[in-house]
Amino acid sequence: MSETTSQNQLPSPNGFTGSYFLQVWRNTSVTLTPESKSEFDENGEEAPTALDTVNSSGGFSLVGPDKLSVSYPSVNLHGHDVGVVQANHAAPMKRLVYYFEILVKNAGAKGQIAIGFTTSAFKLRRQPGWEANSYGYHGDDGLLYRGRGKGETFGPTFSTGDTVGGGINYDTQQFFFTKNGAVVGTVYKDVKGPVFPTVAVHSQSEEITVNFGKDPFVFDIKAYEADHRSRQQIDIDKISVPQDAGYGFRIVRSYLQHYGYEETLQLFDMASKSMVPPISLASEIGCGEEDSVYALNKRRTLRQLIRCGKVDDAFAKIREWYPQIIQDDASIICFLLHCQKFVELVRGGKLEEAIFYGRREFHKFKISSDFDDFVKDCAALLAYEQPQKSSVGYLLRDSQRELVADAVNAMILSTNPNMKNSRLSMHSSLEMLIRQLTACFFEKRSLNGDQGEAFHLLRILESGKK
Template sequence: MLIDQEPMNNPIDLSRLASRWRSSDEWKKMVEEMDSAEPMPSHLNTINSSGLFHIVSTDKMSVLYNETPQHGHDVGVVQADCPAPTRRLAYYFEMTVKNAGQKGQVTIGFTMQHFKMRRQPGWEANSCGYHGDDGYLYHGQGKGESFGPTFTTNDIVGAGINYATHEFFFTKNAKLIGTVAKVIKGPLYPTIAVHSKNEEVTVNLGRTPFYFDIEGYIMEERLKQQTVIEKHSLQPNISHCVYLCLSNQQILVEKLIMNGNIDSAFQKLQEWYPQVVQDELSVICFLLCSQRFIEYIKIGQSEDAVSYGSSAITKFYKVKSYADLLEDIVGLLAYKVPAASSLGYLLDVPQREFVADAVNAAVLSTNPALKDPNRCMYSCLEKLLKQLTLCSLERRAAMEGQGEAFYLHFELQSAGKSKRG
């Protein structure tokens, strides 16, 4: 008979998620799926363009100026088919100048959707452009400012948005030229422009590798952010309040779990914190027994796992809440090489870490100083992490949702890797 029971602060779903999220392959896959939901510019938009003074190639990746301009409004401007994605640290695209034409008045930059398509990027409000004929940068004003070198035939220039610093950045022939503050709000379209006879450019929106090392740039920007964070020190009493909760007994129990010695950990809990394991169907008992079963599988003792499962695991089938995870745990027996299976994440170190974290949280609930013992799953450290997440979400909201999303599990995993390295 199933017991429709939901143990207090039941972390079973969290256990499943934490184990999967802490697996780098699973986590990367999830992040990629989230990113893929955001449209990426893929070609030039032949509909929303000036269309009078240029020809866009059939593959929609090149533009040729084929007329003789009569005045400053005879510009051939073309935007990408969709705005630059924003849920990332940076977006970047490149333009190759195949022919600088008569005057080399080619431009690369960003504009809003309803930009005047017969004006150079940067000449009008809500736009920014790096111009090849004079190397000037224009960002919404009629007068440009000295910015970088000019560019001409065979040069490859790039334009990007750094959402972490709220800046536009530009490159020439794989070198970073400079940055300018991004004061424009709203979706921005990658934009190129030609303005004199025979000017021809080709864009790379990511179909092929960029000439500029954009991945290296992003890595450097992340390191800069990390350096800034590490320069700020917390008040001593903050770290004290986190570690104060961990007694020597808790540390020993945690080490036993992390070493896979579940029987000894169980024994110490019964001796030091009996109230944590007094209910044999509690979440903590379930996690510990499940981990003991997993440890048998991990060292190849399948027969012992079956025997232990019959005596210690079967009782948990009474609790409906445990059904899904029980299915995974027992499912390990179906594989000749469990570590290589889809359930292999259960055999990884992060699974032990989660069990140890859950036990520590439960032990904290035995602290008589707690005003609300029902909040046993919330340690001081967890409160700090929750605050960090909230602040990150608020900061991103203030930036109109632009920039990399904050993934706490990814940050913790990255921090762990850097320490081990």
């Protein structure tokens, strides 16, 4: 069946395909304010930034105005006179490693300083490690305490001038402690819930400062992570997997076909011709070769026009080739194209023309609140002398053009009458594989008490850079 005869079978442009790309845009536009970025990690978890001054151990510790320094102002009389302070947030759990450090500015009369991790129910009048569900590395004896008052041989003592750190390796489920940049030892983490970085002082004149990552650590935490990842890779490489030299090439090829990169596809085919057998991906991804190359040349042309900012030309081609896609001028795909046209006018400095265009085209989308935030972001570009440096500057990036080009590409693929599942128009087989892999990692993390990191393709790609 030809492309023309399939036009009447197109799913509604306001269906899941358009909504999906609108959600992608929404996810792109959501950014943290500069004030809040320091309190959240890349997974959106609140991360410790200071010491908690609300929950107190009484008058046995004095937290400085910076909320990063602690001193012991009096003389201790017994074991319940400890000055214990937790961090203002629990250690983030959705990552490979968490780490913090203390600097011993003054070991005081007895050097009874401790660093460790405790739960929210911990009694703030006891040394970390002296109570259940707590762990502490103590400076006066170098012992590790975990859940009871008796310590075990662990590492060296620490005193004035020493920098001591405490960390959690969520992959190995271990706490680890460092002294002056070197790992002292590890201990199994048998607490599954969240734990708080915790410090303690317990004799007169003791004073420490805490570093939650605002300043560089003495211990090279990045090298520690890299070493652990290399060990993970060694273990992965030991796994025996049936070899299929052609599969990797075929799945990359299907990606190029899906997004209409025709010229790159031709070069790829020339480079891999002698290495890859001509095997179809039909049985593996649910569509045949004819589906992957559907309207390839036209999809390539439209992608190039949008990537070059020629939205009017793209509109003209769509009207000529696929008028059913934009026959509803209030559809999501039309909205995306009109927004991109508005952005291109701002990019070109044609502000008056952009205002006129926005007034003429955006009014038809006011019937739905789904578009309000996006229209406001576009309009906000007009308020800045340098919009590319503003909070809505993401609209001027090439990635926004790619998003619109992807949406148009998906809408055209969805017109293919032979496509068994119209949702295949949104993602290539390579992306579906990555999404499945990501889902498996999330499931693994869920089974581990929501601890550990998820699969991040960008991190893996960057780790391979020289």
